[in-house]
Amino acid sequence: MSLEIVILAAGKGKRMRSERAKVLHDLGGQPLLHHVLATATELQPTAIHVVYGHGGDAVTAAFADAPVHWVRQTQQKGTGHALRQALPFIDPNSRVLVMYGDIPLVRAATLRPLCDAKLNLSILTATIKDASGYGRIIRDLSGAVSGIVEQRDASTEQLAIREINTGFMAASAGALSAWLQKIGNDNIQGEYYLTDVIACAAQAGEIISDVKASRPYETLGVNSNAELAMMERLLQRRRVKQLLNDGVTVRDPMRLDIRGECTIGADCVVDINVLLEGEVRIGRRVSIGANSIVRNSVIGDDVEILEHCVIDGAEISDGCRVGPFARLRPDTVLHERARVGNFVEVKKSTLGTDSKANHLAYVGDATLGRDVNIGAGVITCNYDGSNKHQTLIGDAAFIGSNAQLVAPVTIGTKVTVGAGSTITGNVPDDALAVTRARQRTIRGWKRPQKK
Numbered sequence: 001m002s003l004e005i006v007i008l009a010a011g012k013g014k015r016m017r018s019e020r021a022k023v024l025h026d027l028g029g030q031p032l033l034h035h036v037l038a039t040a041t042e043l044q045p046t047a048i049h050v051v052y053g054h055g056g057d058a059v060t061a062a063f064a065d066a067p068v069h070w071v072r073q074t075q076q077k078g079t080g081h082a083l084r085q086a087l088p089f090i091d092p093n094s095r096v097l098v099m100y101g102d103i104p105l106v107r108a109a110t111l112r113p114l115c116d117a118k119l120n121l122s123i124l125t126a127t128i129k130d131a132s133g134y135g136r137i138i139r140d141l142s143g144a145v146s147g148i149v150e151q152r153d154a155s156t157e158q159l160a161i162r163e164i165n166t167g168f169m170a171a172s173a174g175a176l177s178a179w180l181q182k183i184g185n186d187n188i189q190g191e192y193y194l195t196d197v198i199a200c201a202a203q204a205g206e207i208i209s210d211v212k213a214s215r216p217y218e219t220l221g222v223n224s225n226a227e228l229a230m231m232e233r234l235l236q237r238r239r240v241k242q243l244l245n246d247g248v249t250v251r252d253p254m255r256l257d258i259r260g261e262c263t264i265g266a267d268c269v270v271d272i273n274v275l276l277e278g279e280v281r282i283g284r285r286v287s288i289g290a291n292s293i294v295r296n297s298v299i300g301d302d303v304e305i306l307e308h309c310v311i312d313g314a315e316i317s318d319g320c321r322v323g324p325f326a327r328l329r330p331d332t333v334l335h336e337r338a339r340v341g342n343f344v345e346v347k348k349s350t351l352g353t354d355s356k357a358n359h360l361a362y363v364g365d366a367t368l369g370r371d372v373n374i375g376a377g378v379i380t381c382n383y384d385g386s387n388k389h390q391t392l393i394g395d396a397a398f399i400g401s402n403a404q405l406v407a408p409v410t411i412g413t414k415v416t417v418g419a420g421s422t423i424t425g426n427v428p429d430d431a432l433a434v435t436r437a438r439q440r441t442i443r444g445w446k447r448p449q450k451k
């Protein structure tokens, strides 16, 4: 039997108190719906249908490239009503897995038993300490599931039940469609509850298979900012655990955040308060110092990132050393063993093999050959107030401290630029260029006296 998945994501998420659709709220650097879609894809269904509504086009736009079938639920009349919108597009002979767009941490392995179950209807339940807000599982005297009652419709006795409806359910499409025709909206919220399908099936004599989640935390939903924050910690813990298993030393697992997708090789050491954001690829034996941020960057092997660096959109080759207090902006490329030291900003520039800018410099729109030395206080003046211009520096050039290179300008190989020079014209290979005034020394100089 083929598998089709429906993700319900049309709700307003009232309790978030936000203008933004709930499923677009960020968890671990990605929208909630991204996590659910990733898990759905892992289950390899023949189709994924996403029911959207609140937030409308913003939701579809955020996932423009996702291979999903969008179904619009114009009015949010409940989860049962939402599923009903998708059913006409589903092969009646297939099995349908229902997922909720606000439950981001569930793993494919947890859902697989529901998809594979032979019975017409199977649900995933979990037993948790504080069940408030969730639908409770009702069982008959024999222990079989006979229904689900929502928090707001539950009696005091029912509220004491700690076994909850996680929201995940799988059923044969044909049967599901028939049960959905029968449910009404006679409840406190006036909504068509998908959960009423359970009692409906039970009354028709169906045996409902119930699978218990072995790790209840992964079935928890995000309904408020407080829950979102808690879920963020759970997700970060899961990500760090994976890194530890992969051979990475994380000085304090509570003080590393990964917002996005990142791979880190074995024998890397990550110090405290590090943030890895976007797409980050890090090789082996790399160390990342405390309080550093690495965003959308690729880092080779044996690289040392010292404390307090901000690295964004950079490509750093093997053996480089960056920081402390360095800022690499997008399109920075560091070739092997290049060094960028404290208070150096690099933007849209390439530093060749073994080149260094160790202190207090700005390198922007520049291409440096190998073995170039950029002294303290050097500035590539790349902007004339209207346009950006390039600076080219040949191999083994030595740019003295506090020099300004006014772009566009080309400095040849093995050039020496004297400290404090303002270079406005090209310098040929092997030359010395100095523009500062010659020093005058007046012996025995008497300072003026105060009157």
Ligand code: UD1
Binding pocket: 008, 009, 010, 011, 012, 051, 052, 073, 075, 076, 077, 078, 079, 080, 081, 082, 100, 101, 102, 103, 133, 134, 135, 136, 148, 150, 164, 165, 166, 167, 192, 193, 194, 195, 220, 221, 223
């Ligand atoms: C729902 C379940 C509850 C379960 C809990 C698990 C129902 C009636 N209740 O409650 O038993 O314990 O999830 O987290 O199903 N949605 C739509 N269209 C709508 C309404 C909701 O697409 O008209 C979507 C929402 O975007 C959300 C999901 O369905 O992703 C669940 O809706 P929500 O309002 O969060 O239901 P809960 O009150 O959490």
Ligand code: CA
Binding pocket: 100, 102, 221, 222, 223
């Ligand atoms: Ca919910």
